[in-house]
Amino acid sequence: MPDPLGVGMIGCGMIGQIHAAELAHLVDDGDVRAVAAADPSEDARAAANRNCRFERLYAHGQQVIDDREVEAVLIATPTASHRDLVLATLASGKPLLCEKPLAPSFETVRELYDAVAASGLTAQVGLLTRWHYLASRLHELVTTRELGRPMGYMLRDDQYWPTGQIVPGHSSWRSRRAIAGGGALLEHTIHGIDLACWMFGPAVRVWGRTRAVFGYDVEDVAALTVEHADGTIGSIVTVFSGVRGREETRLEVFFEHATVETTIGFLVGADEDGFLLQRADSPPERPDLAAMRDEHFTRLGITRRDFFFPTYPADRAWVHAVRAGAPASPGFDDALRAHAVIEAAYRAAATGEPVDLVAELAVP
Ligand SMILES: NC(=O)c1ccc[n+]([C@@H]2O[C@H](COP(=O)([O-])OP(=O)(O)OC[C@H]3O[C@@H](n4cnc5c(N)ncnc54)[C@H](O)[C@@H]3O)[C@@H](O)[C@H]2O)c1
Incomplete structure (x- = not known):
């Protein structure tokens, strides 16, 4: 069995806390190491940490992206913040899962689709x-x-x-x-x-x-x-x-x-x-x-x-795709069409x- 994948999560609100519960299952399955989570809200960080014990908690998303032990990034923040976090994650060379909708405007969705395609990195969208x-x-x-x-x-x-x-x-x-x-x-x-x-x-x-x-x-x-x-x-x-x-x-x-x-x-x-x-x-x-x-x-x-929640099969499939270096589904091409x-x-x-x-x- 390969080593567990080091996952970092950005955004610990409603859906972040649900992802955290699924990450705890995936830790239990031996698929994931819950390395880090970030949110400016201390209460939100604490709530996510109750669902999954992360090794480190940060106030800023960039700290998750920069964490050397984070191998893949899960983005679960409000829609307008996805763009900068997706682009920063791609710039770090790390695969990602981004919640839907990808962005408030269609122009930005296309920009993100193009950036993911150019990167060749595994990228899934939360169309669960x-x-x-x-x-x-x-x-x-x-x-x-x-x-x-x-x-x-x-x-x-x-x-x-x-x-x-x-x-x-x-x-x-x-x-x-x-x-x-x-x-x-x-x-x-x-x-x-x-x-x-x-x-x-x-x-x-x-x-x-x-x-x-x-x-x-x-x-x-x-x-x-x-x-x-x-x-x-x-x-x-x-x-x-x-x-x-x-x-x-x-x-x-x-x-x-x-x-x-x-x-x-x-x-x-x-x-x-x-x-x-x-x-x-x-x-x-x-x-x-x-x-x-x-x-x-x-x-x-x-x-x-x-x-x-169907987040468990979705997050599990993403982790398996990342480990295999394979395309994830649903991907940014699917999201672009929707x-x-x-x-x-x-x-x-x-x-x-x-x-x-x-x-x-x-x-x-
Ligand atoms: N796939 C699904 O079924 C599903 C369900 C719910 C929400 N969502 C999507 O997930 C995203 C988050 O929704 P939510 O319901 O969890 O919102 P929420 O308001 O409950 O939580 C968002 C959290 O992100 C934090 N945050 C804001 N900006 C941040 C940043 N730059 N870095 C780190 N943390 C930041 C906030 O402090 C808050 O704790 C949205 O895009 C939403 O559409 C998807």
């Missing part, structure tokens, strides 16, 4: 819904064509407004365009858009409308129509509302010979999880979700079951005209 067992099963049904060709889909995301003004104690940067770049669509539904591009191929044309009902300078409602390279057409609605406690993703795919409805909760094994497959002239099939979950993790070579759909939707919402992603955004 791909590691969810229900998304994985749906991806398999789409790509094997066992239900016929996919014709269309509906994706619906609705979640409470994740800002301190609506949820006491929550951080508030998500309701500020300068830091978050966008609202429900960019901050949240980038996950579902990544799933759609993963299943149906890159998007080629997007129509869109947005609203800001709560009065922040980012949208809390967006509705899109998306056309993919394989001809599949999708309809996406995303909402940040005042329904505290609610967080649900519903993805329905209509095939030539079957319809599949999935509901994907954020936690592994969430109560709201659902999967219904309806074939022609047959009663609806509702497979055993615990068995599906178990089969999915077994197929990934995962033996433990004591994790609560960001491009969102950029196209914002442009379409501003002009009322559809946006051609190949001609106007030069997406590969």
